[in-house]
Amino acid sequence: MATVEIEYCVPCGMLDRALTVEEAILQQFADDLDRVSLVMGDHGIFVVRVDDEVVFDKEEDGFDVDEIVRRVRSQLSA
Template sequence: MSTIEIEYCVPCGFLDRALTVEEAICRQFADQLERVSLVMGDHGVFVVRVDDEIVFDKADDDFDVDDIVRQVRSHVAAR
């Protein structure tokens, strides 16, 4: 079972993005996950981690929910 952490920037208003990603991940992988956590951050952060490994970082990639789900899938399936 994997754990997912979605760290998002509160001052930037990224909560809606975080909730959208959380919902998409839960719909796809609910039976394969131990926990999905939202972590409040700042300084423009938007990072998704699977078992403490970064699979998406807004600083490196464009925001695309489908792509984030694919990245999560590749890590969850490997477990």
């Protein structure tokens, strides 16, 4: 079973985004996962990892929950 991490910038107020992504991932993949962790970060970070593999990084892509879910799905089935 896999683990997902969502590292988000606390001072930037990204908790709501992190919770939205976490909820979307858990609604789809709870049966395939051990845990989903929200990791406290700063300096504008918003990164989603599946088993330590980055699948989304705000520095490279626009924020899109459906796209993040698609990438988690493909990483889980890789």
